[in-house]
Amino acid sequence: MNYPVSPPPASNFASEVDLVFYGLVILTVVFTALVGVFVLAFAIRYRQGTKVDRSRPVHEHLPLEITWSVIPLILGLVMFFLGAKAFVHMRRPPANATEIFVIGKQWMWHIEHSNGVRENNMLHVPIGVPVKLTMISQDVLHAMYIPAFRVQYHVVPGRYTMLWFTATKTGEYHMFCNMYCGVQHSEMVGTVVAMEPQDYAAWLANGGNEVKPMTMEQRGAKSFAVRGCANCHTGSDTERAPTLYGISGKTRHMQDGSNVVADESYIRESIVNPYNRLSAGYTQTMPVYANQMSEDEILDLIAYIKGLGGPKPAVAGGPQTGQVAGKMAPPVVNADGAIGARENPPHKSLAVGALNRPNLEGNKE
Amino acid sequence: MASIAHGHGHGHDDMVVHVHHQFENIDQQNESYLVGMWCFLVTEIMFFGALFLMYTIYRMNYQNDFYGAHLELSQTASTPIAGPLVQMTGLKEFPVWGSINTTLLLISSFTMVMAVRAAQLRKKADVMKFLGATNVLAAMFLVIKFSQEWPPKWAHKMVPGANFGPEASHLHGASPRAAEIFYSLYFAMTGLHAIHIIAGIGVITALMVLWRKGAKSVTEDYVPTEMVGLYWHFVDLVWIFLFPLFYLIPG
Amino acid sequence: MSAPAIGAGELLPPQEEKKNYLNVEHTVRSWLLTGDHKRIAILYLFSVSLFFMIGGIFASLIRLELISPSGVLLESETYNKIFSAHGIVMIFLFLVPSIPAVFGNFFLPIMIGARDLAFPRMNLMSWYVYWLGGLLISSGLILGGVDTGWTFYTPYSSLYSNTQVSLVIIGIFFAGFSSIMTGLNFIVTIHKMRAPGMTWFRLPLFVWSMYATSVVMLLGTPVIAITLLLVFAERTLHLGVFSPELGGDPVLFQHMFWFYSHPAVYIMILPSFGVISELMANFCRKRVFGYHFVAFSSLAIAGLGFLVWGHHMFVSSQSMYQGVVFSLVSFLVAVPSAVKVFNWTATMYKGTIRLQTPMIYALGFIGLFTVGGLTGLFLACLGTDVHLTATYFVVAHFHYVMVGGSMMGFLGALHYWWPKMTGRMFNDTFGKFNAMLVFIGFNLTFFPQFILGFMGMPRRYHYYYIAPEFMPYHIMSSAGASALAVGLIAPAFYLISSLRHGHKAGANPWGAHGLEWETSSPPIPTNFEETPIVTDEVYDFSAMDEYEHRHGSDEMAPAGGHN
Ligand code: HEA
Ligand code: HEA
Ligand code: CUA
Numbered sequence A: 001m002n003y004p005v006s007p008p009p010a011s012n013f014a015s016e017v018d019l020v021f022y023g024l025v026i027l028t029v030v031f032t033a034l035v036g037v038f039v040l041a042f043a044i045r046y047r048q049g050t051k052v053d054r055s056r057p058v059h060e061h062l063p064l065e066i067t068w069s070v071i072p073l074i075l076g077l078v079m080f081f082l083g084a085k086a087f088v089h090m091r092r093p094p095a096n097a098t099e100i101f102v103i104g105k106q107w108m109w110h111i112e113h114s115n116g117v118r119e120n121n122m123l124h125v126p127i128g129v130p131v132k133l134t135m136i137s138q139d140v141l142h143a144m145y146i147p148a149f150r151v152q153y154h155v156v157p158g159r160y161t162m163l164w165f166t167a168t169k170t171g172e173y174h175m176f177c178n179m180y181c182g183v184q185h186s187e188m189v190g191t192v193v194a195m196e197p198q199d200y201a202a203w204l205a206n207g208g209n210e211v212k213p214m215t216m217e218q219r220g221a222k223s224f225a226v227r228g229c230a231n232c233h234t235g236s237d238t239e240r241a242p243t244l245y246g247i248s249g250k251t252r253h254m255q256d257g258s259n260v261v262a263d264e265s266y267i268r269e270s271i272v273n274p275y276n277r278l279s280a281g282y283t284q285t286m287p288v289y290a291n292q293m294s295e296d297e298i299l300d301l302i303a304y305i306k307g308l309g310g311p312k313p314a315v316a317g318g319p320q321t322g323q324v325a326g327k328m329a330p331p332v333v334n335a336d337g338a339i340g341a342r343e344n345p346p347h348k349s350l351a352v353g354a355l356n357r358p359n360l361e362g363n364k365e
Numbered sequence B: 001m002a003s004i005a006h007g008h009g010h011g012h013d014d015m016v017v018h019v020h021h022q023f024e025n026i027d028q029q030n031e032s033y034l035v036g037m038w039c040f041l042v043t044e045i046m047f048f049g050a051l052f053l054m055y056t057i058y059r060m061n062y063q064n065d066f067y068g069a070h071l072e073l074s075q076t077a078s079t080p081i082a083g084p085l086v087q088m089t090g091l092k093e094f095p096v097w098g099s100i101n102t103t104l105l106l107i108s109s110f111t112m113v114m115a116v117r118a119a120q121l122r123k124k125a126d127v128m129k130f131l132g133a134t135n136v137l138a139a140m141f142l143v144i145k146f147s148q149e150w151p152p153k154w155a156h157k158m159v160p161g162a163n164f165g166p167e168a169s170h171l172h173g174a175s176p177r178a179a180e181i182f183y184s185l186y187f188a189m190t191g192l193h194a195i196h197i198i199a200g201i202g203v204i205t206a207l208m209v210l211w212r213k214g215a216k217s218v219t220e221d222y223v224p225t226e227m228v229g230l231y232w233h234f235v236d237l238v239w240i241f242l243f244p245l246f247y248l249i250p251g
Numbered sequence C: 001m002s003a004p005a006i007g008a009g010e011l012l013p014p015q016e017e018k019k020n021y022l023n024v025e026h027t028v029r030s031w032l033l034t035g036d037h038k039r040i041a042i043l044y045l046f047s048v049s050l051f052f053m054i055g056g057i058f059a060s061l062i063r064l065e066l067i068s069p070s071g072v073l074l075e076s077e078t079y080n081k082i083f084s085a086h087g088i089v090m091i092f093l094f095l096v097p098s099i100p101a102v103f104g105n106f107f108l109p110i111m112i113g114a115r116d117l118a119f120p121r122m123n124l125m126s127w128y129v130y131w132l133g134g135l136l137i138s139s140g141l142i143l144g145g146v147d148t149g150w151t152f153y154t155p156y157s158s159l160y161s162n163t164q165v166s167l168v169i170i171g172i173f174f175a176g177f178s179s180i181m182t183g184l185n186f187i188v189t190i191h192k193m194r195a196p197g198m199t200w201f202r203l204p205l206f207v208w209s210m211y212a213t214s215v216v217m218l219l220g221t222p223v224i225a226i227t228l229l230l231v232f233a234e235r236t237l238h239l240g241v242f243s244p245e246l247g248g249d250p251v252l253f254q255h256m257f258w259f260y261s262h263p264a265v266y267i268m269i270l271p272s273f274g275v276i277s278e279l280m281a282n283f284c285r286k287r288v289f290g291y292h293f294v295a296f297s298s299l300a301i302a303g304l305g306f307l308v309w310g311h312h313m314f315v316s317s318q319s320m321y322q323g324v325v326f327s328l329v330s331f332l333v334a335v336p337s338a339v340k341v342f343n344w345t346a347t348m349y350k351g352t353i354r355l356q357t358p359m360i361y362a363l364g365f366i367g368l369f370t371v372g373g374l375t376g377l378f379l380a381c382l383g384t385d386v387h388l389t390a391t392y393f394v395v396a397h398f399h400y401v402m403v404g405g406s407m408m409g410f411l412g413a414l415h416y417w418w419p420k421m422t423g424r425m426f427n428d429t430f431g432k433f434n435a436m437l438v439f440i441g442f443n444l445t446f447f448p449q450f451i452l453g454f455m456g457m458p459r460r461y462h463y464y465y466i467a468p469e470f471m472p473y474h475i476m477s478s479a480g481a482s483a484l485a486v487g488l489i490a491p492a493f494y495l496i497s498s499l500r501h502g503h504k505a506g507a508n509p510w511g512a513h514g515l516e517w518e519t520s521s522p523p524i525p526t527n528f529e530e531t532p533i534v535t536d537e538v539y540d541f542s543a544m545d546e547y548e549h550r551h552g553s554d555e556m557a558p559a560g561g562h563n
């Protein structure tokens, strides 16, 4: 295992911010060392009992006071200036930036691309072109934070906020909600996928699907991950959502006491209009996907859900390269084929994660 | 709290007025009270100041809505009791109760000044008279507020919260959202002010009891009375700001 | 410097034990209804220690939980309640009252030669109001807890959280009043009750720092009081001012909150500055270098501190220009802090330094505060704050200033004034060893968090399974926290045992300068036999030595022995 000490630099701001950061690190080290050395040296030299010259001690010294006020002041102003410059840069998006819309809600990210392609908890962006996120919250405060890009901004209810960046390196990066927003704040996370512009264009044109042809079930698995279904629906019933393993064809109990057999149309309804019939023990937390998915995609999803079969084994086996939707992502095995097919290797730090995940799986419950 | 009140006898036995043990002499004690009172008023200013700041921000955001919402604080010719007074002014609507209350408080400040002066001259009867007058005026202020001003807001569903839902005629063109904020601030600020008035009445009453008993701590020493006066002027002053901000918004 | 510990009483023929503030009366009533600032200080000492322990237990749970990327034993909901409780208890019930209400209360009147604070009854009331707040907060935590973080950001706190926010907010409201009363009392006392000859520039620097603290308490606390009251009203009455659903502005809440809470961080650090000034002077036996600069820098920090609150909101959607101004002022406020650090260091030059327990804490403070303060600059700097805000970098920064700074100051003060407060000397060797343990444990706990923050680990995260690369640093931090916990529990044991087994401390066991060392240990109820008249300058050790040279002294032996 390696011990990274810095986030990957993957946007136009990374070098600018890191420059200021390391400048401040030097400042900190120099001043701490300065103070530390003097304190220790004096503590040793002038400790009680040593025979050193203590005559004519100084108690006030104006020039000295001025010196050590002015030097920090000037250094501080320099750092202020560099920082402010970077900030102004960050707050002024170029006019030609590609606009992507972001909606934050407890506890997921909805993303909408220019041509209407939507995704949840995933953000696909092209590299080399400025991208501007226009963001709003549906409920409480959230914050969009992409460490690898060194950008962050609050997502506020009732007003649009903005952040922009130009990704510079393909790969997958973390995306965090970094403003406390309630119980599952720490699970309001996702992945930014930075792609070559032509891959991004192809991805968009394919309605967000992978470029390679896939079976319906594979496509369903992919969209199950991309749409964020996997965030709630896991290998077993949880407080968040019922598991979908093996539901196909079973009798389901509804909130109102009725029973329904989970056939295709029930599953479809559960996706596009989940509140029509709520499963017993759950509330209206599932997003309504009506008008968000093509019928194609719904069919893919149904195919995938039907293929899930019996309850999922307790531990997901094997390294799950690149799948970062979270530890509760049962379909990753199926999704592998799809995602593994991508040209760019997943980012290093994520590979670490992939290796670790199997051990983490069993921990909770 | 006996252990505090008993002095430890620092050779001030000849003092008429009681000096608490921690003080050297009466001057030090009085000056301490005065500085303490001013510090207290500074915290009060910060307390209300925060609300005034919020008011300013929302007023800037919702200029016209605040104008519309504030009209409901005025009375019209058809308002019971106040109606004839509105007619006398010749205006369409006029904040009758707000103006009367402002006048009451201004007079009460005057009676308070007189009470402090009487205390300095050690005229007990006058002190009682003026403090009493101040209390009566303050009580009238509250009666008007709680009988004429607030109940109609309840009736018209203008109290912010789940039940907020005034009819359009009471909004005078303001958006309900902004009107709700206006009334939130109105109730928060005038409510807080009313609490200060009530506290003031309590303090003045306590002071009157001391005067009545002839307690040396007030009769021989005007500082306590002056201190209460200072508080009262502050409460009055707050109203002098509240009144135009809520009742007299220019269109 | 190996004179054995000799208490005053041991050399002199046994004389009639004088009544001190501890043994004048023994009933519970005499404690609960006391007006004596020294007794109230002791009441406060017990209270804040209790809450520190509670906050510390929460901290331990946080560290335990973060060992693994997907948690160890808690649900997310519980985790969120625990870090909120930790922050709320530590800030409002421990750190804000800690030094002022304990050591300020006890020593401020003595240091200026007064018999008590100006308003003893108000002082006692502040303790009761503190407890009223403490009980409300505790009952809120017991009846279900709060999950908003200590910052109570709206609209989550006002409309979304269905936890005990209302109770806790009212509790904080009362705790705030308690600190207003303390601040008011101090200001009046410093202005009006100084002994004859105690001019402003003869005031010990601790008193100056208490003065600056009190000003901030007086000006800042009402604002948070009213703000939280409005959140309360919004929750209970739907009196909408902060929630967009009700037409309000959530960012306005942040402005109001930080208008208090940034100055509040100076309420927490200024008292420690004062303590460190005392310690540096007395353990170097030398007047603090640049006395006037140190004194006025406290006021400058208090003043400028009111103009920087927006640095907590650089990415909150306040305007870019506001951000730039707040950043600039934040860099300015660093200058008076720098002045202090450099002056303390210069004080050591040509001093006669005794490396006893309080001094170890003071030196630790200087190092840790420097790191904490300088990392504050990373956050004050716009470009880097965008990346670092709300990450563990912030968590590390504020623990460096609050634990490494304020807490070290508190411990330094506790050890320094312990013999005066109790009349007993603790074991200095233990003390020194423990101070170093705290220093090392502390760095081990919080230094890795800087790295975590830079890598992008968000704060208030229960799970980080998406990014297991954070795990090694979390483990380091948790390991350090265990060492730190030992270091913070230990004083409770050796200090308390000193009450039985410690040497009797003379009036001036450290050979320190200042009025508090001229009265007996523990002091008599009225502090002094008669009002002292101050004739020598502040920290004038040469005058003191001369006096003792002429009159002889039994007090000069440094207690605790071997160094
Ligand atoms: C005791 C408490 C304390 C103290 C003293 C400070 C001191 C400072 N703090 Fe800190 N701060 C907190 C407690 C404190 N802080 C807390 C609790 C939070 C988080 C709140 C939350 O969100 O929960 C916080 C958060 C915080 C932020 C917001 C971060 C974010 O959320 O994005 C910022 C941003 O500017 C900041 C800046 C500073 C600065 C510039 C100082 C300065 O005063 C520091 C000055 C000191 C020095 C600079 C060191 C000494 C100087 C030298 C050795 C000379 C060299 C100097 C130069 C070259 C200039 N702090
Ligand atoms: C005075 C302030 C103070 C102090 C002293 C501390 C002390 C500590 N803090 Fe805390 N901390 C805050 C103020 C403080 N903190 C604040 C304001 C927050 C932000 C909250 C928020 O986000 O809202 C925070 C958040 C915070 C976090 C981030 C949580 C998150 O964002 O998810 C972490 C994580 O490591 C942490 C750790 C610690 C540790 C290990 C200590 C250690 O120093 C503690 C060590 C002390 C002990 C271990 C106590 C010893 C005593 C006992 C254990 C009792 C034993 C019992 C008996 C003997 C009867 N703190
Ligand atoms: Cu959304 Cu945190």
Ligand SMILES: [Cu+2]
Pocket (backbone or CB within 6 Å): C261, C262, C265, C308, C309, C311, C312
């Ligand atoms: Cu701050």
